[in-house]
Amino acid sequence: MRWLTSLLRLRRGALFDVWRGGQNYCTQSAEDSRPIGRYPTPYKKDLPYDIVELMEEVETKSGFLPNVFKLLSHRPAEFRAFFAYYDAIMNKETGRLSKSDRELIVVATSTANRCPYCVVAHSAVHRIYSKHTTLADQVTVNWELAELSQRELAMLKFAMAVAHAENITEEHFKELEEHGFDREDAWDIAMVSAFFAMSNRIAHFTDLRPNKEFYTMGRLPREKDKAEKS
Amino acid sequence: MRWLTSLLRLRRGALFDVWRGGQNYCTQSAEDSRPIGRYPTPYKKDLPYDIVELMEEVETKSGFLPNVFKLLSHRPAEFRAFFAYYDAIMNKETGRLSKSDRELIVVATSTANRCPYCVVAHSAVHRIYSKHTTLADQVTVNWELAELSQRELAMLKFAMAVAHAENITEEHFKELEEHGFDREDAWDIAMVSAFFAMSNRIAHFTDLRPNKEFYTMGRLPREKDKAEKS
Amino acid sequence: MRWLTSLLRLRRGALFDVWRGGQNYCTQSAEDSRPIGRYPTPYKKDLPYDIVELMEEVETKSGFLPNVFKLLSHRPAEFRAFFAYYDAIMNKETGRLSKSDRELIVVATSTANRCPYCVVAHSAVHRIYSKHTTLADQVTVNWELAELSQRELAMLKFAMAVAHAENITEEHFKELEEHGFDREDAWDIAMVSAFFAMSNRIAHFTDLRPNKEFYTMGRLPREKDKAEKS
Amino acid sequence: MRWLTSLLRLRRGALFDVWRGGQNYCTQSAEDSRPIGRYPTPYKKDLPYDIVELMEEVETKSGFLPNVFKLLSHRPAEFRAFFAYYDAIMNKETGRLSKSDRELIVVATSTANRCPYCVVAHSAVHRIYSKHTTLADQVTVNWELAELSQRELAMLKFAMAVAHAENITEEHFKELEEHGFDREDAWDIAMVSAFFAMSNRIAHFTDLRPNKEFYTMGRLPREKDKAEKS
Amino acid sequence: MRWLTSLLRLRRGALFDVWRGGQNYCTQSAEDSRPIGRYPTPYKKDLPYDIVELMEEVETKSGFLPNVFKLLSHRPAEFRAFFAYYDAIMNKETGRLSKSDRELIVVATSTANRCPYCVVAHSAVHRIYSKHTTLADQVTVNWELAELSQRELAMLKFAMAVAHAENITEEHFKELEEHGFDREDAWDIAMVSAFFAMSNRIAHFTDLRPNKEFYTMGRLPREKDKAEKS
């Protein structure tokens, strides 16, 4: 069953290479020695080949393996379905949402669900993509007061309405349109919010904890970025 | 990309044939003439072959095509991911959860999110699987007062905690164990709840409406069942 | 003390004969053998004559005796007061509220209070009066998304504000007026909501359970109705 | 239709004569000159005889006519039903609830619904019955911190659970039993709470305002009481 | 450390002499014999001189010593800081807020926090300052329905938004401006609300109880006021 590997291979560069920026590499052994959640993580030798292949590729590219991969490998069929879905939503290459827009939606909605893994990991990814070192922290405390553009504010307002399982009306879509988001963009925003409504709950019942690397990733401007600015 | 079709083919009998019980067949043309949600439904001729194949198989077996298939066909990649995930969770053949247990979880948690499609459709499926004609209605009004066994009550209590994105503690798992659910069963319960946390929100932003057939499905005992009882 | 019997006699035809439609008759003995609530139901021979008379009339006309009659007969003085009040509100023959409007208000507001008896029983009565087989179910899941006219939506919005004990302002009345409800109609809507705020709580502390007949009443179009439509 | 008058005549002394204590008499004309709610109050000459008779009796005994009588006279049938029900519950002469117990329940539950008329009027009546000049005020701010006996605390805890439309379980009844309340007393407590769930909402939609007299009634010990104590 | 005494001396007349109106003097010894809160109250001989001096001055002028003084004397440094802050906010002599405006804010916001001491004590002070004998009671039950001017309503709406820790936007300030409050007045309103957000919580953890005198203070018009009106 090679479909997931094939599917992800095409886009994984864009997906994971951002995770190399700024953090110290942790040794894999150190990571293995502490629990990352409530369920046992299988040994690689016991995992299906396609899952190992994906995990190794991610680890090689990112410098560490995000704990969500380890955790979900406990259920290979669900692992495949989760990451295929994730890929379809988060790496979709059409529409008006940038990758950092999507990460911002994840941070805001996961904060509403108080999800440690999702907030910490996706705040890190947002910092990398957006090169904005404090916006995710601001959104975590109070998204309505964060230094957002009107467009971002409208995007998060819609995402939060979906996250809270509110009735979504035509009024919601009109507000988005005023900021340049059409109905396909609305679908994209809402689907990220909906997918993480699920992810947050998975993280809660598995007690999934963020890798230490995420806390500091992207907090300091990279040398390259500094050089470019000057 | 035949993986989904292949995957589902194996189990689809168990999945969908229950939907034939008790309802009148609606003509497809009648269904097509009214909106089932906020997004346009593509013509079959414009859909990828694997999706058409799945939809036709479901329609043939069930007598009608549940609107969620039509709606999600607007996004083929997400259609595939959604149903592959659905299949992995709802048709999993190991563990202590019966199919009607899973449907009951869907009904209870979708009620918390006030999701018309999910409550109505899965109440129908629950009636078919459980042959209990009123339990889903009871759960929709007030799950804590429904005529549930202690085991079912513990199961729904856990599912609701996940649905509400509460912090899940060891105490939650112990309560489940007292009713015979081990940690793998807990995962199954929680994952159904988490998946429908997503589904409910998708139904909200797409304004997905239930097929008329669902309202009456399984309300009257089938002749065969009556005969068996006597 | 014949007042209640006299009062109700005039209108009872309109009140209860709808309950005969579509359900199977249950045997009274079967009903008697299971608990309908937390308090003991008196034997008929121990009840005051006016209460027995009313109960027998209702049972004869409806084909079964709704459990609320049995339950409240535990307190004859309150029985009389409750049904006199019920009659004054639910069978009032002036104003713009139809009987099915009133039942819809009961369903919506009783859902907010998660009252098994009131939602199930009055959903049945609504189906009978309105000949709409699914609207009560829709309102039970999510009244704001149900297939309601703008008039019905305004009516339920007001009823829900009363049910939630919100401050009712002139703005509320103006919204009703825009849909043709004057202040006397507003009183009628609000009083149904207020009365069932009480009824729902009575059902909760007595653990009142709906008769089985209510679940299926009015779900299938009656032969007569079918004939009329064709 | 003399039943209500007859019914009330027997008990009205106990009911209303407490309202004479401590307040200055207001002239009826002064009261008439200002609105007591949102609906018009009929002239006495236009009211049915039994309602006028009751109102005059109350006014004579109490020194003023509580506004709820004026307000509900707008709907004579509902007036009769309301006060008959009120009488059955609040003037019930069996069981362990004292009249001041019942008033305390009204104050606590009406505070939860933020009902100006009910809180102010029944705080006054509580002061009269209990001769405790500050307890109602304490309950209005925070019933859990008020100077209540353990018995009163258990009583209010149960009443509040009913007021909030919570599911009432056997556990609730056991807690009451520990403080000497049997199941009939539980019914009495709950019914007062349920009845005022209705009354509070009636007061909200009619914008019913308390008579000025209620604010000061019973705040100062009466000369007679002082004399008795010394 | 004489600063507090000096600071307060200038304004104390205005602050405390209102407390003399209408109440009976309680004997200090009676007060000392019952607990006013959860923490021990020091003997005067053990208190720093500046604190004793302030307490004696307050007691002399008011006729009794409000319990908050006794309670906070348990921590002299915090006593000084609390009353210096209180003085800066509540006795500020510039701006458009009257003293009774400030007391009304305290009553409304302390009610939201269900604080027995703050509601009862400041309702009394409000009655004294405003000479309105029932407005504080009305605000305690339901500030939105109280007999407030539009200006007072806007003031309380803003104060409540601050009390609930809502995000305060430019819209809030514009609403205030429409009723004549500029940004400095907004600061004054908000700061009273913020300060009592603290005070209410102090009263909660110390279980601070109001002096009996507060319940009746200012309820009856003083002879002088009556004379002036006639």
Add this chain to the structure above:
Amino acid sequence: MRWLTSLLRLRRGALFDVWRGGQNYCTQSAEDSRPIGRYPTPYKKDLPYDIVELMEEVETKSGFLPNVFKLLSHRPAEFRAFFAYYDAIMNKETGRLSKSDRELIVVATSTANRCPYCVVAHSAVHRIYSKHTTLADQVTVNWELAELSQRELAMLKFAMAVAHAENITEEHFKELEEHGFDREDAWDIAMVSAFFAMSNRIAHFTDLRPNKEFYTMGRLPREKDKAEKS
């Protein structure tokens, strides 16, 4: 009026010198060019001498002036009272609360109020005092799931109960005692929570924003700390 300066001078080393760790110095002029809140910040030349003296001392020691000093200087009397109170609570040198305990309480309770300034600034101070680089971030997302000791968990549980203005009972104190906190420590915990209930609301109505320096302070171990560990 030198008391505040005198008071703070004694302790300010302990208070502010932690703020020097890890951050880049911003130029004061850069800070001045952007708004830090909704109210105007006075020029130093217009400020009272004692306030300037304090601000300069803080800026010299910390390398930058936290925005709360600038903001509150708009109201000198309140500035003095606020910082005197702050000093009495946060720099109290007795009891079992460490400075990092107090900062953790601030982070947890300010998160409940969604206060950008308080969460960001005090997370930074917590990192400096505790040398734990991620705990404040964890508490901001979900304090109940953070890597806290049982003692810290009990401390935050109590602080949160105070922050939410819950009724504080003897049970709360017993739970604290089980983790070694006596009633004086309870006062300290609660007072920090209560003080920041006020501070959070001040930050909200003034729209106070954190200095940029706070976001990165203390995230990386200082060279000295690294050396000590090796």
